Amino acid sequence: MPIEHVLAVVPVSDFDTAHEWYERLFGRQADNLPMEGRLVEWRLTNNGWAQITTDAVRAGSGLVNFAVDDLESHIADLAQRGLEAGPIETVDKGVLLSSIRDPDGNTITFIGNFRIDY
16 A cells, blocks of 8 residues: 655654744644644645654654755745744755754754755
């Protein structure tokens, strides 16, 4: 059977702080709160979800990548919501990267010029 959905799970130590921070990151309230105070999720694409979950042992070790259409505009939008992403770096084959850390230190990297085929 084919996989139908992908869920990126980010471990956090302080659920309420992280919940508010990720609402600012995504620019909207969560789509689902399946486990009050423990798990919240945003539907980001038709079949792609981001979840934050309380897990103090793993908090700060998460790595999540999000491809965006216009990286510069995306970073500017984050700044308007009070979030400061790092500088935009050009890496192999013209791909652009900019990262931000959540309150626990999990790294979220935004990718510009993303391609499926290289």
